Amino acid sequence: MKASTTESLDIEAIRSDFPILQREVNETPLVYLDNAATSQTPEPVVETIAGYYRHTNSNVERGIHQLSQEASIAYEEAHDRVAEFIGATGGREEVIFTKNTTESINIVAAAWGLEALGPDDEIVTTQMEHHSSLVTFQQLAERTGATIKFVEIDDDGYLDMDHARECITDDTKLVSVVHASNTLGTINPVAEISEIAHNHGALVLVDGAQSAPHQPIDVEAIDADFFAFSGHKMCGPTGIGVLYGKRELLESMQPYLYGGGMVRKVTYEETTFEELPWKFEAGTPVIAQGIALAKACDYLDAIGMERIEAHGQELTAYAHDRLSSFDDIEIYGPPADDRAGLVSFNVDGVHAHDLSSIVNDHGVAIRAGDHCTQPLHDTLGIAASARASFYLYNTREEVDVLIEAIDDARQLFA
Amino acid sequence: MGLGSDMYRQQILDHYKNPRNYGELEDPTFSHTGENPTCGDTIQMDVVLADDDETIERVAFSGDGCAISQASASLLTEMLTGMTLEDLDELDRDDVIEMLGVDISPMRVKCAVLAEKVAQDGAKIHTGEIEIDSTKTE
Numbered sequence: 162m163k164a165s166t167t168e169s170l171d172i173e174a175i176r177s178d179f180p181i182l183q184r185e186v187n188e189t190p191l192v193y194l195d196n197a198a199t200s201q202t203p204e205p206v207v208e209t210i211a212g213y214y215r216h217t218n219s220n221v222e223r224g225i226h227q228l229s230q231e232a233s234i235a236y237e238e239a240h241d242r243v244a245e246f247i248g249a250t251g252g253r254e255e256v257i258f259t260k261n262t263t264e265s266i267n268i269v270a271a272a273w274g275l276e277a278l279g280p281d282d283e284i285v286t287t288q289m290e291h292h293s294s295l296v297t298f299q300q301l302a303e304r305t306g307a308t309i310k311f312v313e314i315d316d317d318g319y320l321d322m323d324h325a326r327e328c329i330t331d332d333t334k335l336v337s338v339v340h341a342s343n344t345l346g347t348i349n350p351v352a353e354i355s356e357i358a359h360n361h362g363a364l365v366l367v368d369g370a371q372s373a374p375h376q377p378i379d380v381e382a383i384d385a386d387f388f389a390f391s392g393h394k395m396c397g398p399t400g401i402g403v404l405y406g407k408r409e410l411l412e413s414m415q416p417y418l419y420g421g422g423m424v425r426k427v428t429y430e431e432t433t434f435e436e437l438p439w440k441f442e443a444g445t446p447v448i449a450q451g452i453a454l455a456k457a458c459d460y461l462d463a464i465g466m467e468r469i470e471a472h473g474q475e476l477t478a479y480a481h482d483r484l485s486s487f488d489d490i491e492i493y494g495p496p497a498d499d500r501a502g503l504v505s506f507n508v509d510g511v512h513a514h515d516l517s518s519i520v521n522d523h524g525v526a527i528r529a530g531d532h533c534t535q536p537l538h539d540t541l542g543i544a545a546s547a548r549a550s551f552y553l554y555n556t557r558e559e560v561d562v563l564i565e566a567i568d569d570a571r572q573l574f575a
Numbered sequence: 576m577g578l579g580s581d582m583y584r585q586q587i588l589d590h591y592k593n594p595r596n597y598g599e600l601e602d603p604t605f606s607h608t609g610e611n612p613t614c615g616d617t618i619q620m621d622v623v624l625a626d627d628d629e630t631i632e633r634v635a636f637s638g639d640g641c642a643i644s645q646a647s648a649s650l651l652t653e654m655l656t657g658m659t660l661e662d663l664d665e666l667d668r669d670d671v672i673e674m675l676g677v678d679i680s681p682m683r684v685k686c687a688v689l690a691e692k693v694a695q696d697g698a699k700i701h702t703g704e705i706e707i708d709s710t711k712t713e
């Protein structure tokens with residue numbers, strides 16, 4: 162069921178699904194603004210995990226008995242549900258369950274990249290990538306002799322699309338781009354990038370870790386060849402990620418891990434592999450997590466991804482406006498009305514870790530550090546930044562608490 | 576709830592804003608650097624030993640980073656003056672926390688002990704006990 166897109170969210174009802182939001186930190190109510198790192202988990206998802214272990218727990222694919230059948234069906238259907246969530250009309254065959262975004266990206270590097278790339282080839286990525294793709298493709302380039310190029314960002318934190326067009330050539334075999342930057346909050350024009358890449362015969366990997374939780378996703382409209390994201394940032398459990406891949410591509414790729422569960426016929430001499438997606442899910446897979454991720458998709462869709470997106474944008478714009486009212490706060494990335502649900506900043510004279518420690522005393526959880534984008538921080542000329550990131554259960558009042566806490570830190574260090 | 580954290584009592588803020596013995600020494604007996612990658616803190620400690628090659632006569636630090644790491648370095652320069660290398664070697668994390676006079680949250684201990692570790696490693700390099708380029712607290 163999809164909810165209507167017009168009314169705003171019933172935040173109180175949503176908050177009641179997240180008991181953790183009732184807890185206190187330092188004797189004050191928790192204000193959880195670290196959603197870009199990990200989101201909280203609603204009761205229906207927690208119940209799904211508990212329910213699975215209470216009623217269905219069993220191994221999949223191998224058993225004839227009732228529990229194994231039930232677990233297998235639920236686990237397989239979870240792939241279909243996730244496919245639907247991201248607009249993959251190919252269904253389960255295009256959805257591989259992994260451990261997290263990082264593993265999804267590593268599968269592409271290992272199962273596709275090591276075979277496909279050589280010294281004359283190029284990988285094009287951007288200055289704002291998360292380490293999970295940046296480090297992976299840096300290593301892939303090193304192993305295959307391929308060249309890696311980084312599309313630059315401009316002063317507002319947007320990708321320089323002219324530079325992108327320069328970087329992507331007929332030698333480019335892969336373009337890897339983050340959909341929404343976890344540091345700048347930039348939402349990249351992935352469909353446009355994908356068109357440029359395809360015109361040069363390159364494949365496109367979109368890192369959707371920060372987009373899948375916050376906006377409607379249609380991998381086919383983007384025309385992504387691969388799309389990677391994590392369950393724990395979208396109301397699902399930890400321990401599960403997704404790699405979407407176009408079916409004919411996944412079919413052409415060799416498995417990444419070998420073992421049980423991914424095989425059809427095994428002799429001492431040779432093995433034939435299972436069909437998609439099981440070919441890429443060796444060993445006992447992430448059963449409870451996969452079923453719970455499907456439940457998280459139900460939960461988010463019932464509220465409505467358009468509405469979740471609008472709520473995130475509204476809160477982010479509000480936080481951005483309030484932070485901008487201080488002359489000694491520098492905010493990174495695009496303007497208030499054009500960003501993903503997060504804002505990274507620094508207070509002049511207060512190290513981000515000190516800031517995070519002080520706002521923690523007000524019960525406020527924000528992130529401080531390099532957010533796994535060290536090269537981007539180097540480009541920005543800073544060692545660290547503070548980041549507040551929002552989700553469907555956050556309120557304007559919580560932004561006010563954050564601002565008050567930051568003001569406290571400013572005064573302390575003045 | 577009062578202004579700010581217990582971790583940021585006056586002494587820490589004072590040493591952060593007005594660091595003591597800040598800078599580099601002209602002819603240090605030894606000089607050593609280190610970093611705490613999680614916060615991006617960097618510290619250099621310069622030490623001049625007395626003629627006995629044992630007693631710390633002068634100490635200075637330079638660096639950049641969070642208030643805990645920088646205040647800790649500043650306080651340490653005061654504490655080390657007059658100590659011997661053996662005294663320095665015996666310092667541990669609890670001594671540093673006692674010197675700071677506040678509770679340090681577990682995630683920030685690395686910031687607090689950076690200067691101490693840099694001074695200790697610098698001394699050990701000087702006496703030939705170890706051979707490293709730079710110190711890290713992780």
Ligand SMILES: Cc1ncc(COP(=O)(O)O)c(C=O)c1O
Pocket residue numbers: 197198261262263264291293294339341342343368370371391402533
């Ligand atoms: C943009 C982006 N890509 C990748 C990741 C890695 O996700 P995970 O740690 O779940 O693999 C994250 C989050 O940490 C992210 O924000």
